Amino acid sequence: MDPALLARLTSGEGWGLMQSLPTYDETAALALGARLRDAGFDADLVAAALTQSRLRARAVGKFGEAAAEMLFTADGLEQATRSEVAAPHAARFRDSGIQSVFDLGCGIGSDARALASAGLRVMAADSDELTAMIAAVNLKQWEHARVIHQRAETVQLPPSQPRDVGVWLDPARRIPGVADITGRTRRTFRLDELSPSWDFVRSVAETVPAVGAKLSPSFAHSAVPPGSQAQWTSFGGEVVECVVWWGELAWQPGRCAVVVTGRFAYEVHEQDAAGASTDGARLDRLHGYLYEADRAVIRAGLTGALVRRVDGVELGAGLGYVTSPRDVLVPWAKKYSVIDAMPLNNKALRAWLRDHRVGRLTIKKRGVSIDSDQLRRQMRLSGNSEATILLTRVGGAQVVLMLSAAL
Template sequence: MERAELVELLTPEGLTLLDEVAGADTGDVVATVSRLRAAGHSPSLVASVLTQAKLRAKAQGKFGAFAARMLFTEAGLEQATRLRVAALHAGRFDSAGLTRVADLGCGIGGDAMALAALDLEVTAVDVDEVTATVASYNLAPFESAQVEHASAEDIDLDRFDALYFDPARRTAGHSNTARLTQPSDYTPSLDFVFAAAAARPTGVKLGPGFDRSLIPDDAEAQWVSVDGHVVELGLWFGAVARDGIHRSALVLDSNGSHELHAGADSDDVDVAPLGEYLWEPDGAVIRARLIGDVARTLGAGMLSDGIAYLTGDEARTTPFATGFRILERFPLDERTLKRALRARGIGTLEVKKRGADIDPAAFRTRMNLKGPNSATLVLTRVAGRHAALLCERL
């Protein structure tokens, strides 16, 4: 979204039209455009409201019912914290008795909304004018929130008793942005962020693949997964960090919130013979390097050195790993597997792989599946040797 588009959208005509369009069936885009143009609306406004209607629908997964009254940019929505996760962030500041928080790199305002919902005084800051304006719109219902268009480096941090950073990890722009691979290219720089964190309670949102060697020794590092997808790494310092916890895996699913934490990476377990069951640890557990702790709760061992699968003989369940019953083991040979799957009438196949250089989608196509049955096929290594494990979920 460019500045001129946002200016037009924020007029009474634009916002009224957005509410009308967002609440209507716009499946036939051509007909909708023709109708709105015939009503006298400009092509640019029609394009803007249709884009916003699409983004509001997409945003429901992150913001639920709140999305219906928010504005978005494509990049801002993609990078925004899910409201469920943002509420947990805000809870740390609230529990620590911190009342004046700066959200630096606020984006469209997701985390600032969660902070303001707890009546904390939040100043949301973004260097991009359009993004800051969108955040201002989204935060308008909250009396304790304000927005500043500025860079984090230009803000007087002494005004606040706590900080929350979400450094820009993608190229500038409001759509079609690219991920920055070097932390040195983040805005603000991590040197600035970590220096600020040394002076006052601070939270930092980073990508889950962030280089672990760059995590400061005094940080609590928490990897968060939502419905099986690892969405962020949070680093917490000072009063918003928990004593004695330096590694945490937080798993959020339909059954609630589950956390595994420790003072350091957990000790590994030994490789075990292939048992009757296989477990795939949650991505947050893998990132936090707490696989050993999960393995011990399951009475399981590693399937193979360097492969994040566990195996054992008891059908135990845990929110920190997905369990499978192993039905049969095959060599990792496509012709053998194709015959076996066809003989079993398997037409729907979930393909998982670790330690095997195979594209699951392409592999599934080559199997030419037919039949009424379904199964999971795990392509991996067992005790260092390639194998295919036909499984069913527990």
């Protein structure tokens, strides 16, 4: 889709066509397109409307009912911040006393929408003309939000930075070029391939009193700038981003994790993990409870906070599993009861599963390179009960833990 076709799509005829479409059904899309063309609609307009219908259906998971009034690109939707995660971004600006935010590299406008919804004045900019036009449609309900087609590097920020002005950056993490079959371009995880560049992001942070930048969850701990706060966030158990905050927005400098579950968000800070000992896990001491830290906590390197919370020990460095005899409620960790534990040996494991009449086996693994499907076949399961096992390492040795969910 080009800007001219987008202008037609957002006109009376095009917008009316989109709003009249039924819920998207991949199996019926071709027939629906043929009927619309037979009814006299232009083929390009029909194709664009059906593409938006498909993207809106996908976007419901990120934007809920609001997706029905928004426009998208395939890349823009994938990189867009879901509403449950964007809202805390906006709240941080607002609660830090910021009143106006420049959103540089706004994409389809997901974070700009959250900023505007929080009552902040928004100046959003994107270097791609089509994307900027789409963002303008997605922000049209807020009079205090404006979108321009301009490169982030050329946007004129206030010459003397007032304390109530902030900047939000979401550098493009895709490489321009040939798209794949889904229409999406190749993703990059390298800081030196961001657009605008990482150097530009840091230069803004040096001159503006309140800056936040959304980066990949793979952002390295060693790259966290001094005095900033790096915040890894998960939603539904998946780590979706790392945001680096500077200045007024770096509430607790260092690393932290935010775990978003439904309407609630739980924060874990580097200070929470201070002084935690992760030594001492032994196979013969694993009866009790096993806690699995949320992936954002693991990615932020803060499993020590879980160790302190349950007064336990980590099974192995970086694994995110902590064992403890204590039964503790931790909203950002899963809890299991440890039924049994043994060195990983196929013959012994098969005997244990046979003795417990296990016919359905859930295999969790971390820190071991074992093919779960192959192992399941080797166990020759034949019982009528279920079991969950964890394949991991303790003291450098491969072990298997038999688990049950703990209330």
